[in-house]
Amino acid sequence: MTDHLAPSTSRSLSPLDQDRHFLGLAVEQARLGWAEGGVPIGAALVHDGQVLALGRNRRVQMNSAIRHGETDCIERAGRLPASVYRRSVLYTTLSPCYMCAGTALLYEIPRIVIGENRSFQASEELLRSHGVQLDVLDDPDCIALMQRMLAERPELWLEDIGEHA
């Protein structure tokens, strides 16, 4: 996927509108995951304005303990040179858990755009202490996705963050 935001489009958007565009792709992934019966969290990995991969939490869909939105996205991007990760931005609908934060630290992804951190927040201090730039958009769609999940599938959410159901 290399044509999600052509250079001409990219130039015409403000930085915030570019972030909203890519976060919107992550939101689409989250909605797709919810429609599949899964945890509604999505992510996008973007390098120089080009989408390298999209991903979504696949705990339910793949019976997975490690496929969160961010890790699924990074997995789907394939094996990349260190230089690519280090010039990429990770978009995620929800503030990263420690696993996903650790994955961003491993690959030295320098910036993470976070849809919202009201429903969950664990790793932001750690990420900032390592110099990762975090931008929280406080996006109503991301908040609504999590609120619906917390109301309708609380046990699945607790499982996903390693808490007692």
Added chain:
Amino acid sequence: MTDHLAPSTSRSLSPLDQDRHFLGLAVEQARLGWAEGGVPIGAALVHDGQVLALGRNRRVQMNSAIRHGETDCIERAGRLPASVYRRSVLYTTLSPCYMCAGTALLYEIPRIVIGENRSFQASEELLRSHGVQLDVLDDPDCIALMQRMLAERPELWLEDIGEHA
């Protein structure tokens, strides 16, 4: 896999010998991974003396950016209740990277037995700061596996830890 260490055997081994036994299973996984052309790092997840899963780095084998020894092991253990992770020990032939450390923090695994940390060490301070008990066995077999890799496949190792080759 529930019969790797029957209770009677478990009782007859000292705690250190039990750790060496389970680390030995992780070493077997690391050797298998090397024989497959992969990164020679293995892991075992053990709950109350029973092996829940074994795993090994599968970057090469599965073309994966997230299947390190520890994450592969946790993935293969399946979706577990929080209470199981919180009474488990993670054995790994090499000191965890941030991704694998973050995964242990997500699931609140209380103890990690580390084969060696001479070849690589990144996350031990973070893990200890969260109360994770770390025991480093400084195992010659684990060190030898990494030394051979660093000599023969340095570019693969650098890729695996997100460094420039």
